[in-house]
Amino acid sequence: MPTTVTTSESGPVHVVHVAGEIDVTSAAILRDALEALIADGRRRLTLDLTEVTFMDSTGLGIVVGRLKRLARHGGTMTVAAAHERVVRVFTITGLDQLLEIHPDLESAVAAAAAASPRSSAAGGQP
Template sequence: MGVSVTTSEQGPVPVVHVQGDVDVTSAPSMREAIDALILAGHRRMVLDLTDVSFIDSTGLGVVVGRLKGLRRSAGVLTVAASHERVLRVLGITGLDTVLDVAPDVDAAIAAAAQTAQ
């Protein structure tokens, strides 16, 4: 399955929406979308993975790399994820303790906005 990556403004922070499987071939699209927001000056954003049912180590590497970059500039990356397989991968890797993970986009936006203050 391919991946679709779009961005939107939903409230106080931009959202990167990802649909499909995030793997070695599709992870660069996600990275490019996040990087474009960072280059545009955004330091707080939401990564919407609610329509992702699979993410491999390459996709996780993109998330971790962008999180580190944002944190260096006092930024925030909040992840919205609800699929059991994605949540399980985040838990097994321990990323659920490093990332702010919310069950849906609205909760992720609220968390990112609150963290921003």
């Protein structure tokens, strides 16, 4: 199954929907989608991994890197992950302490919408 990445909006939240596996061969697609939103001034993101069945360290690195960049601009990111293997990767690495991991997209989007992104001195937009 090829990896697909699409984006959508839900109120003030921009959602990156991923389906398939996130690994060394497909992680660039995810990176590019997140980078484009952050560069465009989007500060409330939800990463929808509910249709992801596998994520390796390359995928985690992409998420952590974009989370750091987003945080520098006063933004926030939540994650929706339903597959046990994907949730476990976040738990084992401790990333569940840095990111809000939700079992479904609706609760992840609601959490991102409730967050209050800050403007940054670097020119970030709320």
